[in-house]
Amino acid sequence: MKNILVSDRLVAVPASPIRKLVPFATEAKKKGVKVYHLNIGDPDIKTPEVMIDVLKNWTDNPIAYGQSQGQPKFLESLVSYYNKLGYSFVKTNHIQVTTGGSEAISMTLFAVCAPGEEVIAFEPYYANYNSYSTINGVKIVPVLTKGETGFHLPERSEIEKKISKKTKAIL
Numbered sequence: 214m215k216n217i218l219v220s221d222r223l224v225a226v227p228a229s230p231i232r233k234l235v236p237f238a239t240e241a242k243k244k245g246v247k248v249y250h251l252n253i254g255d256p257d258i259k260t261p262e263v264m265i266d267v268l269k270n271w272t273d274n275p276i277a278y279g280q281s282q283g284q285p286k287f288l289e290s291l292v293s294y295y296n297k298l299g300y301s302f303v304k305t306n307h308i309q310v311t312t313g314g315s316e317a318i319s320m321t322l323f324a325v326c327a328p329g330e331e332v333i334a335f336e337p338y339y340a341n342y343n344s345y346s347t348i349n350g351v352k353i354v355p356v357l358t359k360g361e362t363g364f365h366l367p368e369r370s371e372i373e374k375k376i377s378k379k380t381k382a383i384l
Contacts, residue, residue, distance in 0.1 A: 222348065225343055240270050287360070292308070315345070318341070319345045327380045329351075330379050330380075331351065332352070333354045333355075333382070334353050334384040335355075335364075336357050338352070338355070342384065
């Protein structure tokens with residue numbers, strides 16, 4: 214088999230620590246252990262019956278993609294929400310809809326940071342921040358939070374120590 218060459222950029226992306234745990238979870242389930250998947254954004258909120266009813270009665274086939282900028286009613290509801298919070302300048306063209314949080318994180322890092330700049334993140338943080346930041350050439354600067362304090366933010370002075378001229382955002 215011929216070797217497939219990949220970019221140096223891909224080689225630099227750290228492997229997902231989440232995926233390393235999958236074999237252990239699979240083995241535990243085989244042994245009857247109840248495994249709670251905290252890594253997949255699996256909601257623990259009951260799906261509203263109205264949504265279940267809509268899906269049961271859905272007749273459009275195929276199910277087409279929605280508008281890439283987001284459905285107009287959804288965008289308008291977001292504008293209304295932010296306007297009520299006092300952000301009267303927010304309009305529908307200020308909102309970027311994504312299909313998931315991972316896409317939003319990657320796009321935000323790309324939009325806000327240039328290669329070599331930094332983003333502060335509070336540990337423990339979403340493990341894939343590491344790969345998204347590496348892909349975008351951004352350095353994650355961690356600020357530790359502790360279980361003993363309920364993972365509350367540390368004192369402001371501790372956070373400020375991490376801010377540099379390269380800091381572009383705090384997650």
